[in-house]
Each structure stands twice: as C-alpha cells, then as structure tokens.
Amino acid sequence: MADSPFDLTGRRALVTGSTRGIGAAIATGLAQAGATVVLHGRDFGRVEEACVALRSEVAGAEVRGCAFDVGDPEAVVSGARGLVAELGGIDVLVNNAGIQFRSPLTEFPLDAWQQVVSVNLTSCFVLGQELARGMLERGHGKIINVCSLQTQLVRPTTSAYAAAKAALASLTRTMCAEWAAGGIQANGLAPGYIGTDLNATLVADEEFSAWVEARTPARRWGLPSDLAGPAVWLASAASDFVNGQIIYVDGGITAVL
DSSP states (O other): OTTOTTOOTTOEEEESSOSSHHHHHHHHHHHHTTOEEEEEESOHHHHHHHHHHHHHHSTTOOEEEEEOOTTOHHHHHHHHHHHHHHHSOOSEEEEOOOOOOOOOGGGOOHHHHHHHHIIIIIHHHHHHHHHHHHHHHHTOEEEEEEOOGGGTOOOTTOHHHHHHHHHHHHHHHHHHHHHGGGTEEEEEEEEOSBOOGGGHHHHHOHHHHHHHHHHSTTOSOBOGGGGHHHHHHHHSGGGTTOOSOEEEESTTGGGOO
C-alpha cells in the first residue's frame, strides 16, 4: 500500500475488546493496512489465542497482546502506561470494549447501571485521556470511539447502554474540540445490527431477525467485517480533516423512518 493515504505502516494501534466480534474485525483491518496492532481483552489466554489467529490470517502482521479490565480505571491507566513503555506510544486508539444489561427502567439495578456506564463510557475517557497526552506531544493521533445505533435510536430495557453510547458521542466531540489543534482526530463509529457472537440469540430469533431485515434498507444484518474499512479510513491519513463525527455503519437504518 505504498503511497496510499490508507497505509498504516509504522502506526501502533490499540483495539480494546478485540478477541472477537467487531473488535477483532477492526484489528484485522488495521493489521492488513500495515499497523502494529495490540489486541486486548480481560483474559490473557484468550488474547494470546486471538493474537495467534490474527498472525495466521494476516501474513507478516505485527501483533501484540495485553489484558486489563476496562471497568477498573486504575487497571486502565496501568495497562496504557505499560503499552507506552513497551511500544513508545500508541498512535491509534479504538475504544471498542463494551457490555450490555437489559432491564425495565423502573427496575434497573443501580450497580448494573454504574457498571455499564463505567465500561462503555468512563473507560473511553480514562484511556483516551491517558494516551492522548503522548499523541499531543507527537503532534498526531487517531481516536475511534465505537458508539452504537443506540447513540441515536433506542429500544426499551437498554437505558444504561443507550445513555452511555449517547454520552460517548458527546465525549467524542469534546475530544475533537480540545485536541484537534494538537493533531488528534477523534471520531465515532456507530454499528447498526451486527451479527456477532454476542447477538447470536437475536440473530436466531426469526421474528426479530425479520424485523431487523425489514427495518434496515440494506435488508440484512451487518457483519463485523463491515466495520473494518471505515475503521481503517478513520485511522489513516485519508481522514485527517474528519473530526468529531459519528459515522453510522448500519445499512441505512438511521436514514429512514
């Protein structure tokens, strides 16, 4: 990919929650574009397995692994500083790790609310803050916050997730407002209904799948790989004047009634 604005050779990218699903697909795309990719998860054994799989899929890929709980701010800071010490810095941060908890709003447990917000929102603030310092010193950096269809549209029983993802979009715009002059581009990727392992039960529900396909102009569930291309674009020089935007990768669902 020499002379391509999408070439990520020499860039160091951390993708949180990247042992499977959307995170793994994004990591694969970044590796294919030439980046040194750091895979992340809570369990180092699973991270190591994912590293082996990525090296097998992308010949010659530079792949590292790390493990920490994004719901623990102290662990996030320690993990980030360890990576900076090992690699000399992170050029591309993809905040992808997230969890879901469903409950009627009147019965939503406070501890579950706090956990969902901590993982889906606070971790992005803590990790972004920690790694942005080095990006600002070097005068360049890319932050991609994985938002959601529910950044804009919501469904019953997902109040904490929807609130956290909506707030993540505002955090993304704030990152742009404060850090753009220092050479950082911060943008959001908002997946629609994606057929991941975590959504396997919903995909298998014929009635719900029919609703998704009818509601989505593309008439299908998304694939994790549908996020890879947009992520490479946002991580690359091709998007250097794109900042503070939320890019919906949803087959058109947010564009129509």
